[in-house]
Amino acid sequence: MTPRVGLVCDRGRDDDLPVHRAGDAYIAAVRDGAGALPLLIPALDKPLRVRELLDTFDGFLFTGAVSNVDPSRYGGPPPRHSACLDQSRDAVSLPLIVAAIEAGKPLLAICRGFQELNVALGGTLTQHVHELPGRLDHREDEGASIEKQFGPSHEVTIAPGSLLARITGLERATVNSLHHQGVDRLAPPLHADAAAPDGQIEAVSLPGGRGIVLGLQWHPEWRWAENPVSRAIFEAFGKSLAKA
Numbered sequence: 001m002t003p004r005v006g007l008v009c010d011r012g013r014d015d016d017l018p019v020h021r022a023g024d025a026y027i028a029a030v031r032d033g034a035g036a037l038p039l040l041i042p043a044l045d046k047p048l049r050v051r052e053l054l055d056t057f058d059g060f061l062f063t064g065a066v067s068n069v070d071p072s073r074y075g076g077p078p079p080r081h082s083a084c085l086d087q088s089r090d091a092v093s094l095p096l097i098v099a100a101i102e103a104g105k106p107l108l109a110i111c112r113g114f115q116e117l118n119v120a121l122g123g124t125l126t127q128h129v130h131e132l133p134g135r136l137d138h139r140e141d142e143g144a145s146i147e148k149q150f151g152p153s154h155e156v157t158i159a160p161g162s163l164l165a166r167i168t169g170l171e172r173a174t175v176n177s178l179h180h181q182g183v184d185r186l187a188p189p190l191h192a193d194a195a196a197p198d199g200q201i202e203a204v205s206l207p208g209g210r211g212i213v214l215g216l217q218w219h220p221e222w223r224w225a226e227n228p229v230s231r232a233i234f235e236a237f238g239k240s241l242a243k244a
Helices: 024-033 050-056 087-102 112-120 163-168 228-243
Strands: 004-008 010-014 017-021 037-041 059-062 107-110 154-158 172-175 191-195 201-205 213-216
Touching: 004 024, 004 050, 004 087, 010 087, 024 037, 024 228, 050 087, 059 087, 059 112, 059 228, 087 107, 087 112, 107 112, 112 201, 112 213, 154 163, 154 201, 163 191, 163 201, 163 213, 163 228, 213 228
Parallel strands: 004 037, 004 059, 059 107, 107 213
Antiparallel strands: 010 017, 154 172, 154 191, 191 201, 201 213
16 A cells, blocks of 8 residues: 655645645655655644544655744744744644654655754744854755755755665755754754755754654655656655565
């Protein structure tokens, strides 16, 4: 039976009507890159029961989004713009991450999902990385084309022996960069698998997990089939799903 992967939706509005949404690139990468059946999990005001989600899915992908994790979830200061929050998604994603790890379900967390993973396991975030001394501006150029925004941005150094190193076989990789938030304090259970030239953590994993647990600050789903690193990541996720 084809493994089933749950993708938690964002909660937003379209023509002033509430909608649930997930980017097409994530869905396609799960189907074609990991060889799994992608199914969407709505971010309802009354979240679906975690136990039912664990019984339904073989693994989970936590996507990127325009919204941010509510800073109150990690003891941070209030955001400058409250409209950037998606508390319905927080209420689904954060407990689901913890439960999925406890259940040994494979988990791939991208961009906002990467940040959710860190917060769910006890870490904190910095809301404006580019304002920290010595840090790069990791934000995309909003005036550029989508191709340019998702194009190569900077190199990451991959920690020897890490999960990401084992998956890719590399010591360095070039990635895209479309985020203004990032890891501040790394959650104690997580391992820093890769970092940008300014030291900003760009990939994490959970050593000793029963299923693959990998978080990436960049977007491997973008044109995944054209990028050897992205192909290796989704193939590894797919293999872990098959064993779940």
